[in-house]
Amino acid sequence: MSQQQQARQRQKREILSNDDKERLKERLNTSYSADILTIARHFGSRPLATTARVTDIDINGITIEWQWADATKRKSATDEMQFAFRDISGPSSVLHEVSNLAIEAHKALGLAGEPQLTKDKREVDAKNLVDFTFRLPGALTMASIAFGVWLLTYMALVNNVHPRLRFIRHWVSQDTCYHLFVWALIVHALEAGAVYAFCYLLKVIQPQQMNTNTQLKWTLGVALFGIACLHDFAKRVSRQFALVGAN
Incomplete structure (x- = not known):
C-alpha cells in the first residue's frame, strides 16, 4: 500500500x-x-x-x-x-x-x-439544513433567456441575417457579437463548473442535502440559464452559511 x-x-x-x-x-x-x-x-x-x-x-x-x-x-x-x-x-x-x-x-x-x-x-x-432541491426558473425567465441566447448565437454566426434584424448590425458588429457569444460560453462554463464543485463538496459533507441527480440538475441549469439559476443557488448557499453561523 x-x-x-x-x-x-x-x-x-x-x-x-x-x-x-x-x-x-x-x-x-x-x-x-x-x-x-x-x-x-x-x-x-x-x-x-x-x-x-x-x-x-x-x-x-x-x-x-x-x-x-x-x-x-x-x-x-x-x-x-x-x-x-x-x-x-x-x-x-x-x-x-x-x-x-x-x-x-x-x-x-x-x-x-x-x-x-x-x-x-x-x-x-x-x-x-437548507433544501437544495433544484427548481427551474419561471417560464417567462426561461423564454427570455432562450430568446436572448438564440439571438446572440444567430447574430454571431450568421453573416447574412434576416432583413428585420439588420438594424442590429448598425449598432453591434458581427465580430462584437461573436466575442460576446464566446465570452458567454466561457462564463456559463465557469459558473456551471463552480456549482458542480460546490455540489460535490456538499454531497460529501451532507449527503442528505445533495445527491448526484440534484448535482447534475443544478450544473445543467446554471449552464443553460446562467445567472437565473446561479442566483437561486447562491441564495440557498448564503442561507446555509447563515444557519451554520447561528449555531
Whole structure:
C-alpha cells in the first residue's frame, strides 16, 4: 500500500473520535432504543426479540446485539449483526444511516408512523439544513433567456441575417457579437463548473442535502440559464452559511 493510500486510510479512521462513538452509542441506546429494537427484529429475523442495543460503532458500520426467547432451549439467546455504512462524513451521517435502516425495518414490519429517530432528525435538519432541491426558473425567465441566447448565437454566426434584424448590425458588429457569444460560453462554463464543485463538496459533507441527480440538475441549469439559476443557488448557499453561523 502506498503512503498516499495509507494516509487516506488514517484520515478515514479518524472521522469518528472515541468520544463521538460513545456519545452516539449512548444516544441510540437511550433515546432511540425502540428504533434499534425494530432494526434487530427485521434484519435479524427475530420479530420476538425482547431487547437490542448498539455495542460498537466504527467507520465501517454499526454493530447491534439483541436478545430473543429461544423456545427450544427455554432460555434467552443472544445474536448480533454489523450493518455496513456507506462513506460517512461524521456523527450526523451515522444517524442518517441508522435512520434509513429504521425506516426500512419499520415498513417491512408494517408498523404505523415512522421511527422516532427519523422524526427528530427531520426536525433538526429543518432548523439547520437548507433544501437544495433544484427548481427551474419561471417560464417567462426561461423564454427570455432562450430568446436572448438564440439571438446572440444567430447574430454571431450568421453573416447574412434576416432583413428585420439588420438594424442590429448598425449598432453591434458581427465580430462584437461573436466575442460576446464566446465570452458567454466561457462564463456559463465557469459558473456551471463552480456549482458542480460546490455540489460535490456538499454531497460529501451532507449527503442528505445533495445527491448526484440534484448535482447534475443544478450544473445543467446554471449552464443553460446562467445567472437565473446561479442566483437561486447562491441564495440557498448564503442561507446555509447563515444557519451554520447561528449555531
